[in-house]
Amino acid sequence: MKILTLDPVDDAMVKQCALILMRAFKQHHPLAWPTLGSAKEELTAFSGEDRIALVAIDSQTQVLGWVGAIRQYAGHAWELHPLAVDPPRQLQGVGSLLVQALLESLSKTKASTLYLLTDDENSQTSLADLNLYPNPMTQLMGITNINHHPFEFYLKLGFCITGVIPDANGPGKPDILMSKSLLKSVTASASDTGHS
Numbered sequence: 001m002k003i004l005t006l007d008p009v010d011d012a013m014v015k016q017c018a019l020i021l022m023r024a025f026k027q028h029h030p031l032a033w034p035t036l037g038s039a040k041e042e043l044t045a046f047s048g049e050d051r052i053a054l055v056a057i058d059s060q061t062q063v064l065g066w067v068g069a070i071r072q073y074a075g076h077a078w079e080l081h082p083l084a085v086d087p088p089r090q091l092q093g094v095g096s097l098l099v100q101a102l103l104e105s106l107s108k109t110k111a112s113t114l115y116l117l118t119d120d121e122n123s124q125t126s127l128a129d130l131n132l133y134p135n136p137m138t139q140l141m142g143i144t145n146i147n148h149h150p151f152e153f154y155l156k157l158g159f160c161i162t163g164v165i166p167d168a169n170g171p172g173k174p175d176i177l178m179s180k181s182l183l184k185s186v187t188a189s190a191s192d193t194g195h196s
């Protein structure tokens with residue numbers, strides 16, 4: 001497997017990435033990119049300097065997945081968005097490799113933080129179907145995974161849960177905020193204590 005930077009004028013690569021975006025989000029977020037056109041539009045946005053998109057390909061140059069990141073907070077923090085692995089190639093390390101490659105790319109910038117928002121629109125976690133007010137942090141600290149929500153994937157890569165937007169997608173459908181430090185001092189002290 002190899003990681004390349006997305007070439008936004010490579011129509012074949014863009015189409016493969018767009019199809020994967022649609023397929024990967026179809027089960028839990030069918031309205032995110034409902035058509036090939038909407039998925040291609042998402043990819044077109046990755047031509048600017050304030051964006052990074054990395055693509056995982058196999059030895060036959062077949063795209064397996066891709067990850068995007070958007071420069072925010074004057075470059076001090078980047079938002080990971082989106083991350084999609086082709087469903088038949090999930091749970092084979094592709095997603096982890098893409099995120100590691102993104103972290104490596106961002107380590108060459110002034111960024112301190114990589115963060116992301118991950119929705120729970122389909123009762124995939126214990127935060128769903130609840131009124132999280134007035135103490136959302138209490139529920140957040142006890143979060144459990146009910147149906148393959150990706151927050152656990154990110155925890156395994158060293159992200160922390162740093163917040164929640166209650167009802168972001170309608171009542172009982174929150175959006176979960178996760179962050180990972182890119183600062184050498186923080187990552188070194190996390191590995192001292194056995195955390196990645």
Ligand SMILES: CC(C)(COP(=O)(O)OP(=O)(O)OC[C@H]1O[C@@H](n2cnc3c(N)ncnc32)[C@H](O)[C@@H]1OP(=O)(O)O)[C@@H](O)C(=O)NCCC(=O)NCCS
Nearest residue numbers: 024084085090091092093094095096118148149150152153
């Ligand atoms: C989430 C996603 C990117 C993960 O990529 P992947 O290539 O399947 O994941 P990996 O094989 O690198 O998994 C790494 C670890 O995370 C775990 N993991 C992956 N997806 C998980 C999930 N949904 N729930 C719980 N654990 C998960 C794996 O079991 C593995 O654990 P291990 O190291 O103990 O064996 C991929 O499943 C995907 O594209 N899902 C649909 C789109 C999506 O949800 N994107 C993220 C939106 S924020």
